[in-house]
Amino acid sequence: MNTENSKVKGWTREQMAELAAMDIPDGSYVNLGIGIPELVAKFVPEDREFIYHTENGLLGMGPAPEPGQEDSELINAGKKAVTALPGASFFHHGDSFTMIRGGHIDVCVLGAMQISQEGDLANWSTGAPDAIPAVGGAMDLVAGVKTIFVISQHTTKNGVAKLVEKCSYPLTGKKVVTRVFSDLAIIDVTPEGFRVRRLAPGITFEEVCEKTDAPLLPIKAY
Amino acid sequence: MNTENSKVKGWTREQMAELAAMDIPDGSYVNLGIGIPELVAKFVPEDREFIYHTENGLLGMGPAPEPGQEDSELINAGKKAVTALPGASFFHHGDSFTMIRGGHIDVCVLGAMQISQEGDLANWSTGAPDAIPAVGGAMDLVAGVKTIFVISQHTTKNGVAKLVEKCSYPLTGKKVVTRVFSDLAIIDVTPEGFRVRRLAPGITFEEVCEKTDAPLLPIKAY
C-alpha cells in the first residue's frame, strides 16, 4: 500500500480496512461488522491466515460468490451471499454465540456512531424518539470478543466528531474499543485517553485534534 | 403374561418390568434407569413404539448387541454395550440433558431405596458417613422428566420397608414419583397418599400393608 503520495489527504475506506487487517495477528478468528469492516477480508497480509466467523452460523466464511452463484441459504450476518471455505463448519445460533459470548473470537471489527475516550462504543441507535431500535449482534460482540477494532470516518457527513469525551448516544458497550481506524488517523484507546498511533498522509496532528471532541495525545516516541 | 397361576406369590423382576411397560403410552420417549428398569425394554406391547433415550448421548437406543458385536464406543448410561436403531441420533452431554431438563422425555423408570407417600424419592445414597456419594443423572431425571415410575422390590433384602411416610435417606427429588411397581403390588402416589392399584397374584392387601411403613389405601372401586 502506498499511502505516502504527497497529493492525497487521508485514507480511503479500502486503506482503512487494509490498515486494520495489518493489525490482526496471524491465525486469528475474526468477526467483521457490516459496512466498511467487511472490506477487511480483502486485505489479509500474504503471510497470514484469518478464519472468519459470521454470527448466523458459519466459521470459515469465504468471499462473495461469482455473480449467478449466489445461494439464498448461504449468507452472512449482513444477509449477503457468501461462500464457505474448505475447513468451514455450520452451526446454529446458540452455538454461534457460544463462540462470541464465550470469548473464543479474537478480533471483531465494527463500525461506530460514537467512540468515547474510555473506549465506550455507540453504534446501534441515535436514541431519537422516533427511531426503531435495532441492535442485532453488536452488544454480544463487544461483550464477548477479546479485541474490538473500530473502522469509521473520523466525523459524520455533517462534520460532527465521532470521537468524543463521553458518548451522547445509547451505548453498545462500555470500555470495549481498543483501536480506531479513521480516514485521518489510527488512534489507540489508552488508560490516558485517545492517543494517535499513526497519521494519514497529508494529515497533521492539529487537524485530527480539531475534528475530535476529546483530548488527543500525540504519537508516542519510542 | 399369566400372573394368575394360583401357586405363585408376587411378581418376578420381569413381570414388574412388563407391568411398567404396559403403563407407558404409545409413542413415548423413555429413559430407563440401571437395574430392573432396563428390563422394561424387553416388554414393549406389540401395538406400541417407544423411543429410548440414554443420557450419555443417544436417542433411539436398541437392545444389547449379539455377543462379539459389542462396540466400546456404543454404550448406555449403565456403561453396557447397546445398539442404535434406525432413526437414532447421537449428541453430546449438554444436548442430552437439554432433553431431560427441558421436559422433553415423557417417562423415566428408576430404581429406589425409599419412596415416601408424597412421592419423594431416595435412590442415590444411604447418607452413611463412610459412603462415597455418587448421584449420576438421577437428580436431573426426576427434576426434568414428566412421569417418574419406580420399579423396586417392596422391601430390602432384610425385609425393611422401602415405601415409607418420610424418607430417612437423602432425597433424589421431592414429590416426583407417580407410580411404584413392586413385587407385591402396583401402587399409585396420590394426593391422599399411597393407594394400591393392583395386587400381585397370591398377595393380599393386608400383606402389602404389613410390608409398607406408611398408610395404604385400598384399590379404588370404579
Added chain:
Amino acid sequence: MIDKRIKTVAEAIADITDGSVVMIGGFGEAGSPSELIHALIDHGAKDLTVINNNTGNGEVGLAALIGNEQVSKMICSYPRSSHSKVFPTLYRAGKIALEIVPQGTLAERIRAGGAGIPAFYTATTVDTPLADGKEIRNIDGRDYVLEYGLKADFALIKCEKADRLGNLIYNKTARNFNPIMCTAANTTIVQARKIVAVGDLDPEIVVTPNVYVDRVVEVANPVIESQLVEEGVCYI
C-alpha cells in the same frame, strides 16, 4: 408406528389459536418457513406474539403476517425490514409492540427455554439502556445481567431433510435459529424440502433429534423470499 407426517401446511398449523406465542425460524430469508407462514396468514389467527430475529422482507412471509395485522408483539434483535415498510409503519402507529433483544441473548434465551434453564446471567447489555430495570449481579469481578428463558406454544421451522420420526438436518446457514426453536416450543411444526425414510439420516449427522418435533410436512420447492420481493409479490 410413530408417524409425524402431515399432508398439508394448512393441516400442520390448523390448531394455532389467537394469542399464541410462535417462534419462527430463519435469519432473514435463510431458513424461513415461508409456506407455513403463508398457511398461517390463510388461517388468520390473530394477536400472536412472534419470536424471530427480524421482521421479514417485502410483503411476503413474516412481513406479510405482520402486515396482515396478525402479530401484536415482536420479540427480535433487528426489526428493520429490508425492502419493506410493513413493520415500521405499524410500529409507529402503535399497532405492534416490540421487545428488542440482542441476537446472542435471544438465541441463549431460546436455548435456555428448551433446556429447562429458567434464567441465566450474561455480560451482554451491561451498561447499556437494554439492561435498564434488569437485575445486575457481579460474579468474579464482572457485572452480568439476568435474562430469562423463552418458550413458545408453537415453532414454525424449515429444514432440508426430515424422516417420519421427526429427525431433521438443515442446509448451510439456513440452520440458524431453527434447531434451538425446535427445543423451546410445545408444538414444533416443520416444513422439510424432502421427507426421507427412517434410517436414511446418519445418526451422527442428525441436527435436531426427533424428540423435539411434532409435525413434519414436505414442501419440495419452497419459495425464495428475495425472488418474490424482487417480483413485487404481495401475499396479503
Added chain:
Amino acid sequence: MIDKRIKTVAEAIADITDGSVVMIGGFGEAGSPSELIHALIDHGAKDLTVINNNTGNGEVGLAALIGNEQVSKMICSYPRSSHSKVFPTLYRAGKIALEIVPQGTLAERIRAGGAGIPAFYTATTVDTPLADGKEIRNIDGRDYVLEYGLKADFALIKCEKADRLGNLIYNKTARNFNPIMCTAANTTIVQARKIVAVGDLDPEIVVTPNVYVDRVVEVANPVIESQLVEEGVCYI
C-alpha cells in the same frame, strides 16, 4: 498456515503444570483420551483438579492418574470406579477431595463455562442435600438452584477424525462430554484416531468447529480401556 498438529502426545501435554484444572472427556471408557492421560502420568504434573463424569476403571487411564496421586480434587457425578479401588481408597484416606455434581448440571456448567454464561438456574438438586448452602430462587412458582459455569486450564479430548485446523467429529456415544469440554478450556488438546485433509470433513457434520481446538495429535490405534482392565494392566 494454521496448523494445530502436534507429533506426540508427550509434546501435546507438555505445558500442563502442577495445580492445573483439567477437563477430561469421556463417559466411562467411551471417548476417554487414554493416551493423553498416560502421557500426563509420564509427565507427572501434580495437584490437578480433574473434571470428568467418573473416576476411571481398573488401573489405567484416569484411574491410574488418580492412583498416581496426581489429582488433588475430582469434580464428577459418579465417582464409583468399576473394577477399581483406586478412588475409594484415596478418598477414604483423605488424599483426594470430591465435588459431586449431578450429571446434567455438570454438563450444563461446562457448557455455560464455554458459552460465557457465568451462572444459571436449574431445578436439579432442589430439596436435596446437594443444594445445601446454594442460592434458591423461585421463578414462575418453581424453585431453582443457582449453579456456576465451569472452566478449565486444559481439556484432554478424544475424537474420531480431525483436520489440521482443529475441526472434529466423534464416534457414536464416545461424543459425550468431549464437545462441551472443548469449549470450556483455555487450551484444548485432542487425540484423533485419524487426521484428515482440510476439506475432507463436510461443514454440515463438523461437531466441534476448529475455533475451540488448540492442538491435535493422531493416535491411530487407541487402547480400549476395558480390554486393558480385563488383562490386568496397571499403567503406574
